[in-house]
Amino acid sequence: MALIADSDVEGPVSANPVFSNNQVTLIVAGVTVIADSNTLIRTPTKVLNLTEVVDTTPFPGRSDPGFVNGSAQADGEYDTTVGVLRASRLFLEPAEHVLVGPIANPTDSGAVVNGVNAELTNDARIPEKPIQNEFGFPIKADTIPNDSLAAAEGYYAGGSLRAFLISVDAPDALLKLDGPQISLMRARVQEKPAAPEEGRSASYRLNVRGAVYPGFTPQRIDVYALQNGLPVYLGSTESRPVRNTPYGKYDDDFKNIPGSAPVSIRVVNVTAPGSPFAEEYVDF
Numbered sequence: 001m002a003l004i005a006d007s008d009v010e011g012p013v014s015a016n017p018v019f020s021n022n023q024v025t026l027i028v029a030g031v032t033v034i035a036d037s038n039t040l041i042r043t044p045t046k047v048l049n050l051t052e053v054v055d056t057t058p059f060p061g062r063s064d065p066g067f068v069n070g071s072a073q074a075d076g077e078y079d080t081t082v083g084v085l086r087a088s089r090l091f092l093e094p095a096e097h098v099l100v101g102p103i104a105n106p107t108d109s110g111a112v113v114n115g116v117n118a119e120l121t122n123d124a125r126i127p128e129k130p131i132q133n134e135f136g137f138p139i140k141a142d143t144i145p146n147d148s149l150a151a152a153e154g155y156y157a158g159g160s161l162r163a164f165l166i167s168v169d170a171p172d173a174l175l176k177l178d179g180p181q182i183s184l185m186r187a188r189v190q191e192k193p194a195a196p197e198e199g200r201s202a203s204y205r206l207n208v209r210g211a212v213y214p215g216f217t218p219q220r221i222d223v224y225a226l227q228n229g230l231p232v233y234l235g236s237t238e239s240r241p242v243r244n245t246p247y248g249k250y251d252d253d254f255k256n257i258p259g260s261a262p263v264s265i266r267v268v269n270v271t272a273p274g275s276p277f278a279e280e281y282v283d284f
C-alpha cells in the first residue's frame with residue numbers, strides 16, 4: 001500500500017454518500033473519497049458529523065437528495081492500493097453562488113440583491129447568519145438604506161439565492177446588539193508540513209481579520225486557537241480606528257506556529273473586559 005500525501009479533489013458530488021463501517025464514501029469528480037470520525041467535515045457555517053453528510057433531505061429549493069450534485073473539496077492521502085482518497089478535510093455545499101450589488105427590501109429573513117431574491121435559508125447543515133455590516137456585526141434590517149452595496153453568499157435554487165450570509169456596506173445601520181462587540185471575519189491558515197529530514201516540525205501561519213465596536217481608540221485583541229474545545233493563546237494584535245465610523249479594524253499574521261492547524265479561532269477584546277468573544281472556523 002502506498003499513501004500519497006497532499007492529494008486533493010474539488011468537484012461535483014455524483015451520488016449520495018454511503019455510510020458503512022463507521023465511515024462515509026462519496027464520489028467527487030470521479031474520485032472515491034472516504035471520510036471517517038477523524039475527518040474534519042465542514043459546510044460554510046458548520047462542522048458536520050457523518051450522519052449529516054449522508055442525510056438525504058433536500059436542501060430548500062432543491063430536489064436532489066442531500067449534497068448530491070452539490071460541490072465538494074477534499075484533501076488528504078491517496079491510497080494507491082485500493083484507489084481512494086482518505087480525506088483529512090472535507091468541505092461540502094450545494095453550490096457556491098454569489099450576488100454582489102444594490103440591496104432592496106431588506107428584512108431579517110433576506111433581501112433583494114441585483115433584483116434577485118436572496119433568502120436566508122434555514123437548514124441545520126448550513127445554518128444562516130443574520131444580515132451583517134461590512135465590519136461583521138449583525139444589523140437591524142429596517143435601518144439599512146436602500147441601494148447599499150451588498151454581497152449575498154449561498155446557492156441558487158428555485159428562482160432565489162438561498163443565502164447563508166448577506167453582508168452590507170452600511171456603516172450607519174444600527175447594530176442588533178448594544179455594548180462593546182468584536183467580530184472575526186476571517187481566520188485563514190497556511191500549513192507547513194513536517195520535514196524530519198530537515199529537522200523541521202509541522203507548523204502553520206494564521207491570518208486573522210475582524211473589527212471592534214466601539215473602536216474610536218486602539219483595542220488589544222488576544223487570539224486563541226481552540227484545541228479540543230480549549231483556548232490556546234497564540235498572540236495579540238491591535239485594532240485601528242476606521243475614520244468617520246465608530247468601528248475599529250484589525251488584520252494581522254501569526255507566523256511559524258508549531259503544531260497542526262486548529263479547527264476554530266477565538267478572538268477576545270482585552271481592552272473591553274466582559275465583552276463577548278468571537279469565534280470562526282478556520283479556512284485553509
